[in-house]
Structure formats: C-alpha cells, structure tokens
Amino acid sequence: MKRLLFRRSAVGLALGALAATGLASVPSPAQAAVSNAWVNVYADVHDDAGGSCVATPTGSSPSDVAWSDNGLTVTHSYAETGTVTAPGNDVTTMSSSATSSVSSTPLGAAPATIKATGSVSASAVPNTPATVCDGHASASTDVDGDFVLPQPMWATVTVTGTGTGGAYTGGYVEIDLPDGSLYLQATKRSQGTVTALLPAGSVGVSVETWIDAYGGEAGRNTGSFAISANIDLQPVGAGSAVSGKGKAYAQFGARDCATGNISAAITKKAKKKAKQVLVKVNGAKVAKLKGKKLKKRTLVLPAAPGSAAEVTATIKLKNGKKVTVTRSYLACS
Structure with a gap:
C-alpha cells in the first residue's frame, strides 16, 4: 500500500484526516461524468425562545438544482425574511440569504477543474436589548457531486474564506475517497492550497457554508460568510506549459x-x-x-x-x- 501523498501551503485552514490508500488502477469508463450532483441552498428564520414569542417567517427553501461537468455554471439562491414579536413591542427583525454556484470541465482521464462558491448572510436584530425572544436566522449552501477517476490524479485544492460580523459561520471543502477523505476548513479570513494524490476510483466532492445569527445573543446578531473553492485535477506526470526563449532550440x-x-x-x-x-x-x-x-x-x-x-x-x-x-x-x- 502506498500512502496518499499531499503537499500544503495554507493560512487559516484546517487539514482533516487523509487515510492511506492504494494506487492500483480501478476499471472504469474512459470518460466518467459527474453523478448525484446537486446545488442546495437553505435559508430560514424562526424563534428559539418559545413562550409568548411569535415568529412570522415567509416562504420555504427551494428544491436542489442539478449540475454537470459540461463547463456550464449553475447558480442557485434563496432568501427569507420575518419577525419575532412578544408583548410590550418586543420585535426582532430577521433575514437570511444563500447563494451558491458551481462549474466543472469534463471529468475523466484528462485535466479538469471544478469551481464552486457559497455565500450566506443572516441577521436577527431585536429592537430592545432586553428582548425575551431569541430570533434565529440561518442559511447554508452545499455543492455535492460524485465521479470516477480512471487513473490516479493530482488534485490541487485552493480555498478562500471571507466573512464579516459576529454571527456563527463556517465552511469547508471535502474530497471523499473509498478509504478516507481530504478535509479543508475555511474561516472568515483564510486562504490556502493543498495538493494530494488521489487514487483511481470513486471520488466525492462537497463544498459547504453555513451561518447562524441569534437575536438573543449580544454580538451574534448579524454576519456574512463566503467560500470560494477551486479543485484542479491533473494526471500523474503531467507537464506544465513550456517557458523561455529557447523553445526553438x-x-x-x-x-x-x-x-x-x-x-x-x-x-x-x-x-x-x-x-x-x-x-x-x-x-x-x-x-x-x-x-x-x-x-x-x-x-x-x-x-x-x-x-x-x-x-x-x-x-x-x-x-x-x-x-x-x-x-x-x-x-x-
């Protein structure tokens, strides 16, 4: 068994478990399109306190949208607003939104690139610091897809996370393999790159973001978070572009x-x-x-x-x- 190799250069990124796995060839199609590929967005506003607090949310999150490795960009978004009220003019105004996009060149034996983004925001602001309610605004995005590598390939994953405000936020990129996974966690101010040798066989990709804002927690009322992920797949031994003025010789x-x-x-x-x-x-x-x-x-x-x-x-x-x-x-x- 050979160890799954990786190199990294990261700031503000956490590298999860990377299990040892074999590099033997696994029979598969010469061209394997992505499957079980969806873009999911979620936004919700409600009350966590109960009692005399009454929430009036609007709408419900939409269905997932499919994407493919055809080079086209798929974008999905949703937003929701609402209030939580209690006697005595105790009102918390809430809103949340989520937007996600993904595109991929054809996945198989040739070089390929998957690009995914997720952006979420949430606000739960009471009109009085002494609110008895706990308005809760949340949002999340999720890009998922499965494909098969017909041969071992190098994957270079570049992730950037940005955010504002005091709401709870998070995001990550995960590459699932039969015997382990590559996991990169992004924060509000993070940027980094990891390169890993993926064995031939089944691969799953997931890019997620989330946010939670609470009207009942001082400093946690508003915020935003965004993640940008680029997954570059290259065959083993692949050569770069040729540089220099000596190319003619x-x-x-x-x-x-x-x-x-x-x-x-x-x-x-x-x-x-x-x-x-x-x-x-x-x-x-x-x-x-x-x-x-x-x-x-x-x-x-x-x-x-x-x-x-x-x-x-x-x-x-x-x-x-x-x-x-x-x-x-x-x-x-």
Whole structure:
C-alpha cells in the first residue's frame, strides 16, 4: 500500500484526516461524468425562545438544482425574511440569504477543474436589548457531486474564506475517497492550497457554508460568510506549459511514468545556430552537448518517478547570446 501523498501551503485552514490508500488502477469508463450532483441552498428564520414569542417567517427553501461537468455554471439562491414579536413591542427583525454556484470541465482521464462558491448572510436584530425572544436566522449552501477517476490524479485544492460580523459561520471543502477523505476548513479570513494524490476510483466532492445569527445573543446578531473553492485535477506526470526563449532550440516532451524519465529533443535550428546545449533536471546536469554531439536529436532525461521534476536547457548560441527553456512535471506516484 502506498500512502496518499499531499503537499500544503495554507493560512487559516484546517487539514482533516487523509487515510492511506492504494494506487492500483480501478476499471472504469474512459470518460466518467459527474453523478448525484446537486446545488442546495437553505435559508430560514424562526424563534428559539418559545413562550409568548411569535415568529412570522415567509416562504420555504427551494428544491436542489442539478449540475454537470459540461463547463456550464449553475447558480442557485434563496432568501427569507420575518419577525419575532412578544408583548410590550418586543420585535426582532430577521433575514437570511444563500447563494451558491458551481462549474466543472469534463471529468475523466484528462485535466479538469471544478469551481464552486457559497455565500450566506443572516441577521436577527431585536429592537430592545432586553428582548425575551431569541430570533434565529440561518442559511447554508452545499455543492455535492460524485465521479470516477480512471487513473490516479493530482488534485490541487485552493480555498478562500471571507466573512464579516459576529454571527456563527463556517465552511469547508471535502474530497471523499473509498478509504478516507481530504478535509479543508475555511474561516472568515483564510486562504490556502493543498495538493494530494488521489487514487483511481470513486471520488466525492462537497463544498459547504453555513451561518447562524441569534437575536438573543449580544454580538451574534448579524454576519456574512463566503467560500470560494477551486479543485484542479491533473494526471500523474503531467507537464506544465513550456517557458523561455529557447523553445526553438530544445523541446521537452511527455514524462514516462513507468520509469519517471522525460523525453527531450534538440531541434535542427540548434544544430545550425547553437554552440552548446546544457540540460539539467532539478538543477543537476544530465547532458552537455556541443560540437558533433549536437547532432544527437533525441534525449531521455532520467528523473525519479516519485518526485516532481523541472527540466531546463540552457543554449549558448554562436552569436554569443544565451537562451533557456524550462518545463515542470508532476510526480508519477
């Protein structure tokens, strides 16, 4: 059994349990659309004190709305208002609202991105500090969906939480796996990123927010909270975009995850105009080509499959100039 790997850089985020799990391939369709995918919003106002307090809420929360991994954005929202009254002109004015959105590119073996947001607000303000009632305004959002990964993939989850006021608030992103979960809790002032290697098989995603405002608790009468989540899925060994002005002289191809090695090629232009090509993997020299060696057009660059890799070629041109080309690769395991 290999451990589910993760890297994180987070401020104000709590990382939950991440269980060990296997990385063996699980039979599944080449393209697996999201299923059981819903956007839920909830808003409610009522009274918690009882007795002589009478609540007059309006409406009821709407049904869930379905979403899919078709690239389209689905948005769902709801708001509610009401009052709680008691004898002696004791009135608490209440309101709550919730809005959520989600979009996803096709989920399967190719790179994909899921974006979700949730925003809630609540207010329960009495007209007298001596209220005998306890008006309660609450709201929540929930984006859920299940899909199947046909192969292991790296998931980079970026979460931002913002909020105002003294009402109780919270939010989180959770990725459910057969043998564990990745859990990131967001607060009113938090931002962070976690990268985890997900095994092939079933995956569940949930992005939630909630808020509770109480008229009977000083300082807890109003507030708002919002969460923004971005889940980027990349195949193991995937390469970044190529950068640098040396792209015309050296090219870096795909990474072979069976060995960890990376393919490279020296172009015809380099043979004509380059004096030397120096190739490094993670800062270590792996090839130095000059003279007749520049005629060698293809290279295999060794790299440990369990580690990320950055390859760089520095090209010294015959005219004295120097250019570079760089590409980064995700780990294979």
